[in-house]
Amino acid sequence: MDKPGEEVITITDSSGNKAVFDSLPQRITFSGKASNLVADVLYMFPEAAQRIVGVGNTNQFSGPFAAVLDPDFEDKFYFEHSAGPEQLAVSRPDLVILKNYLKGSLGDPLGQLDIPVLYLDLESPESYEKDLQVLGQIFGNPDRADELIRYYREGMRFVTDRTASLGDKPDVLFLYHSTKDGVSAFNTPPEEWIQTRMVEMAGGRPVWADAHSGSGWNKVNMEQIAAWNPDQVYIVAYKENVDEVLDEIYSSPQWKEMKSAQKEMIKAFPVDYYSWDQPDSRWILGLKWLGKMMHPDLFEDLNIEKEARSFFKDLYGLTDEQFEREIASRLGWKD
Numbered sequence: 001m002d003k004p005g006e007e008v009i010t011i012t013d014s015s016g017n018k019a020v021f022d023s024l025p026q027r028i029t030f031s032g033k034a035s036n037l038v039a040d041v042l043y044m045f046p047e048a049a050q051r052i053v054g055v056g057n058t059n060q061f062s063g064p065f066a067a068v069l070d071p072d073f074e075d076k077f078y079f080e081h082s083a084g085p086e087q088l089a090v091s092r093p094d095l096v097i098l099k100n101y102l103k104g105s106l107g108d109p110l111g112q113l114d115i116p117v118l119y120l121d122l123e124s125p126e127s128y129e130k131d132l133q134v135l136g137q138i139f140g141n142p143d144r145a146d147e148l149i150r151y152y153r154e155g156m157r158f159v160t161d162r163t164a165s166l167g168d169k170p171d172v173l174f175l176y177h178s179t180k181d182g183v184s185a186f187n188t189p190p191e192e193w194i195q196t197r198m199v200e201m202a203g204g205r206p207v208w209a210d211a212h213s214g215s216g217w218n219k220v221n222m223e224q225i226a227a228w229n230p231d232q233v234y235i236v237a238y239k240e241n242v243d244e245v246l247d248e249i250y251s252s253p254q255w256k257e258m259k260s261a262q263k264e265m266i267k268a269f270p271v272d273y274y275s276w277d278q279p280d281s282r283w284i285l286g287l288k289w290l291g292k293m294m295h296p297d298l299f300e301d302l303n304i305e306k307e308a309r310s311f312f313k314d315l316y317g318l319t320d321e322q323f324e325r326e327i328a329s330r331l332g333w334k335d
Helices: 035-042 085-089 100-112 125-138 142-163 194-201 222-228 242-250 283-294 304-316 320-331
Strands: 009-012 018-021 028-030 052-056 077-079 095-099 117-120 171-180 183-188 218-220 232-236 266-268
Touching (some): 028 035, 035 052, 035 117, 035 125, 085 100, 125 142, 142 283, 142 304, 171 194, 171 222, 304 320
Parallel strands (some): 028 052, 028 095, 052 077, 095 117
Antiparallel strands (some): 171 183, 183 218
16 A cells, blocks of 8 residues: 555556556566567667666567667566566566557466556557557656657658548558468458558558458468459568568469569568568558558659668667668668
8 A cells, every 4th residue: 555645656558557656667578479569669768778677589580679779688588479477577577568469368467476567559550659658658758759759640641641632542462471380371461450551541452451350360362362463562571581472472373463463563561670561660661661662653752761761760879880780781772
């Protein structure tokens, strides 16, 4: 029970879950399957490196980006995706931050250990704003939260102001390529996920959206893809080299019959450490890139490399040298 006159800090996340603190949390741990998404939004706050003591596996394909941002990253407590509450407790956290889908499996058990938990959604532009506001409270830096929210709002408006009045929009297909036990598959995202929203904001018609009412990735076969026969296709592959997937597609007889292949409008999303399509901080870069790919005449003045340099400098403090070494080199950009 709080003593009379004792001030407490109550922080409520976007799901309505509350955590109460005597002072701002100084030992923060994050974990779970989507740790890279959580890490990249946390590290947009300058206080993060000092306060984060436990990190989840943030390596999706090309290594952990957070290691570039935090000189002490290798000295943190490290947790695999399957880490349970007792393992996380070893880091002695004042607060654990999780993606909201982990509430039942990990968050509630942590609460039973009297460890405060707050959740991030990060699945839409709207939830990004709410989550940034919560992080501003956690780090005691609401000004930085407001600055980041403005950045994303201005980035969205830059694209949507140009595409909102389009009458003629291309039919677009977004596909995630996955391989399990040697079997490859194509998957489409749900209608409400950020990938679908990006296609819409960038001025395209997502051909799969009406057929996908589920809550997760949905496998689609080549017959369905051929039936859609979209004007443009955008490919991602989170656990393999997306350029190799793209090469396989262009060499496939089935794909060669489609409009998108004949127009050479099957494109791989840019990837540095992570693909630019995800509800990772990079989605705003992905939106601008997608707008330019779909409508090059509308975005003739947009220099994607310049945008990326500004993004990593303003949001993460990367120097020009770091950008060349860590980002441009992975994107295949040359000086």
